Amino acid sequence: MKERWAVIASLLLMAGCRDRARESPCLRQDLGPFRLAAIEPGGSDDACSARYRDPAGREAEVQVRRGSILEVGEDAGPPFTFENQRVRSRPDGDGVRVSWHSRSRVFEVRLPKAHEPQGPVLRAYLLHHPSDLEEEAAVLEDEVQSLRNDSRDAPRDPGPHMKLARNYWKLGNTVMAAQEFQIAVSVDPDCAECYFEMGRLYRELRHWDLSIRALRKAAALAPAEARIWLLLGDVNYDVHNRQEAELSYRKALAAGLAADDAERVRKRLTDLADGKFMFEPLPKGP
Numbered sequence: 001m002k003e004r005w006a007v008i009a010s011l012l013l014m015a016g017c018r019d020r021a022r023e024s025p026c027l028r029q030d031l032g033p034f035r036l037a038a039i040e041p042g043g044s045d046d047a048c049s050a051r052y053r054d055p056a057g058r059e060a061e062v063q064v065r066r067g068s069i070l071e072v073g074e075d076a077g078p079p080f081t082f083e084n085q086r087v088r089s090r091p092d093g094d095g096v097r098v099s100w101h102s103r104s105r106v107f108e109v110r111l112p113k114a115h116e117p118q119g120p121v122l123r124a125y126l127l128h129h130p131s132d133l134e135e136e137a138a139v140l141e142d143e144v145q146s147l148r149n150d151s152r153d154a155p156r157d158p159g160p161h162m163k164l165a166r167n168y169w170k171l172g173n174t175v176m177a178a179q180e181f182q183i184a185v186s187v188d189p190d191c192a193e194c195y196f197e198m199g200r201l202y203r204e205l206r207h208w209d210l211s212i213r214a215l216r217k218a219a220a221l222a223p224a225e226a227r228i229w230l231l232l233g234d235v236n237y238d239v240h241n242r243q244e245a246e247l248s249y250r251k252a253l254a255a256g257l258a259a260d261d262a263e264r265v266r267k268r269l270t271d272l273a274d275g276k277f278m279f280e281p282l283p284k285g286p
Contacts, residue, residue: 032120067106226255
């Protein structure tokens with residue numbers, strides 16, 4: 001009899017452990033003045049989305065998915081320290097989108113009408129799911145020292161300078177990143193990848209002219225690269241340069257794009273032909 005109860009207790013304990021393992025990373029509770037408005041499961045135990053709203057009508061939207069720390073890179077915006085934790089933040093519509101990595105998950109919190117990371121929802125999620133981007137930053141700092149030595153040992157090789165630029169970019173040191181990209185193209189003036197990465201950086205910094213200049217150089221060096229024409233089209237679209245955007249997008253389509261990118265480009269070409277983008281405000285520079 002005792003053995004049977006021991007087995008039952010063991011099974012119940014195992015079931016409880018499995019339930020905890022399947023527990024959603026989204027917080028099923030009110031967070032300060034923000035009430036839980038909706039929560040939806042994702043395609044796996046590691047994925048979900050949630051929405052919170054306070055009495056004043058302000059919202060916070062959370063998305064969680066399984067992903068690598070590499071997915072929280074430069075595209076997620078520059079580094080920002082919030083509550084002593086390293087996150088990345090970028091403008092998103094009328095607010096900001098805050099991203100970080102925790103264990104095997106990528107977290108994104110969208111804060112409409114906010115100008116920087118803030119608020120109890122973000123604070124609660126970082127408390128329950130601490131960011132490990134600081135650990136990545138320490139690794140990148142170590143790599144910087146090694147790459148500096150490599151660049152001195154091989155002064156005519158653009159590779160170490162490209163890697164240095166990417167590391168500085170990830171660390172949020174965009175001035176040093178731009179400098180290393182410039183050194184890379186001075187070492188190898190025919191490096192299309194160098195100019196492409198430089199164009200991406202300048203676009204993030206909203207240095208529109210410098211971005212377009214770098215991407216034009218990249219396109220001239222590698223005219224069959226669809227991704228270069230696509231980004232050049234996007235930058236020209238950003239600044240309402242209609243003719244250049246149309247030309248770049250058509251060259252991107254001719255070079256061959258993935259289905260999602262091709263669909264987006266065709267829609268933008270239609271918008272350009274209809275003049276819709278002319279009614280949008282120009283993006284502000286730095």
